[in-house]
Amino acid sequence: MSGGVDSSVAAHLLLEQGHDVVGVFMRHGEKSPAACDLEPASAKTLLPIIGQGGAGRLDHKQGCCTASDAEDARRVADRLAIPFYAIDLQAEFGRIIDYFADEYARGRTPNPCVQCNNWIKFGKLFDYADAVGAQYVATGHYARLRAGEDGAELLRGVDAGKDQSYVLFGIDRGLLPRMLLPVGGFEKPAIRRMAAAVGLNVATKKDSQEICFVTSGRYDALVKHRRPEGAEAGELVSTSGEVLGRHAGVAGFTVGQRKGLGVALGERQFVVRIEPQSNRVVLGSRDELMRSELTAARCNWLVDTPIGEPLKGLAQIRYNAPPAGAVVTRLEGDRLQAVFDQPQFGVAPGQAVVCYGGDRVLGGGWIE
Template sequence: MDKTLESSKNSLGFGKSEAETRVVVAMSGGVDSSVCAALLAREGYDVIGVTLQLYDHGEAIKKAKACCAGQDIYDAKRVAEDMGFPHYVLDYESNFKEQVIEDFADTYLKGSTPIPCVRCNQTVKFKDLLQVARDLGADCMATGHYIKRIEGKNGPELHRAYDGGKDQSYFLFATTRDQLDFLRFPLGHMDKSETRRLAVELGLNVAAKPDSQDICFVPTGKYTDVIEKIRPHAAQPGKIVHQDGTVLGEHRGVMYYTIGQRRGLGLGDDTGTDPLFVTGIDADKGHVVVGPRSALDRDTLWLDDINWLGEGKFGAHLDGTNIRVKVRSTRPPAPARLELRGNKMVVVLNEPDIGLSPGQACVFYEDRNDAARTLGGGWITQTA
């Protein structure tokens, strides 16, 4: 690209002034999205803040650390007022319930492990809200996520954040190429301490606000409470079965168990010398399968709904390609390879991992020591 043209672009990559560039900022009411919006406003961009009301305020207010709650909406509005840009609250409660909360409950009832934050980004935020931004005439939509958007030779690329401890690439793997073209992530090059410092410098009321820790729609911190509320008669008792076929006891519903669980099995001490772990869940039979820790080892993952952000199209030409993957948000990317088995592409880990379950995400990264570029990912449907 011509260097003169490149240098004439503003910080968001548009060849016009900041005042002529309209940016819709997704504001949760937390410090990250507030700093994102305030920085863009200070730079002179035409900022519009939008906050989504995603669930009942009465329940939300009881859980002050949950995002998008009643207090959070007030905090986002206050930031907008102080920085002098318009702010709107949109009622997306029914969309969120249908696309995120009900999917969360149904996934658990199938014996899988859901990741609602990915589903929320995939549907409500980067689909519904992004369309709202387009309808408002925005040139782009900005969020406070810690991830980098870098212009590559073949278009924008998704890269892990500068702050590895806050990197959110795991939760954004389902971002499509079209969405990435419209999105901006101003905090991707910062660490969290810099964000806090800027919040103080900008005089934001949320500068000392703690980060959200829990799933936003789980006010008690106990996910089974949510499932019981929206699927009150779904929990069905069944058998706890050793992997050798021996029936060891009864359980009250598969939704109360997860792969890798050791405590709370209710089997007492009469199960042999080795501790038992949940190694599988067969929702169709109503069985919770248990076995020794060694039975948790998995190195082969079958995926579905794959989103590919690498070069070319996702297909057979990737058979045997070395990549790195994350199967948990808190783990560093680990070496793996893609293999074509029949008409399915599977991920084979170089080293087995434990506690992997259908419903979890497997996120792809470039096979380099820094594993910086995010190549997409998919949903685990089966492990072996």
């Protein structure tokens, strides 16, 4: 339970389905007494709260794990009369922040939400579920599960504008039978109406839009603080090698970026490539950003896919990118190749490519 409307309604739907529900809030930001002291006199909290004590800033930005979010989640648990447990995963979440900083310092574009799902939401929370004898882990993600001939299948959510199946591709296939995604069969307006109908205080709460651990709103400042090598000044160059200007560090750029380049060239330019070894950021035209194919490493498959056998389907190269027709081939060494029907804009190393067969998630990997 993140304190948002989706996970809150997920808990309500699970109760309606007859499940014995325990609400869990993951604390992994800066310590805050408002986030730690979550047990009011009226709360029906049957499990202890870890991570009590510790003072810190209370002015967290809007995110998914702030002090105010913790309070919202606790109020929802009270309203639904379910036990509520705030689990402190700050130490474990340091791995996510290190990954984020490392990737930007290497000139790559990370996706911390995917890794959070892989390592924490459907990693550490399963450890907790096992510890308390829970059968399932449920979240408010907009995706669906169904039983298939070869086991549980992960599908896109019904609401195409909110679909989150992309960020779930890396989950261990063996965990799918123990996952529940109650809101995936609904569109967002229906979820908000449901929350209002049962009197949940989060019915009109805005969706989180920011990276939860970047409290300042400046991700490049976080990267530069943790990985100073990403803050070394270098050259902005054209694809032909002409020096166009200087930059303050590769951590401030991502492939496909158009704004905030620090130079005015009279025509639209994009970040085409980042070269951390030479500390250069390469700029070019939109056409120079187009790619007809890609390879990806550290792949995870949710279906049985023979090595070397081409598979016609769809490939999605960013969370907010439309899926594109492609022929995908699983390669040796946990890698894949995707050859697109039409060239794609802004294929960024470090992002995930997720492969679909219709609405079903087949698998994916990390773009090289």
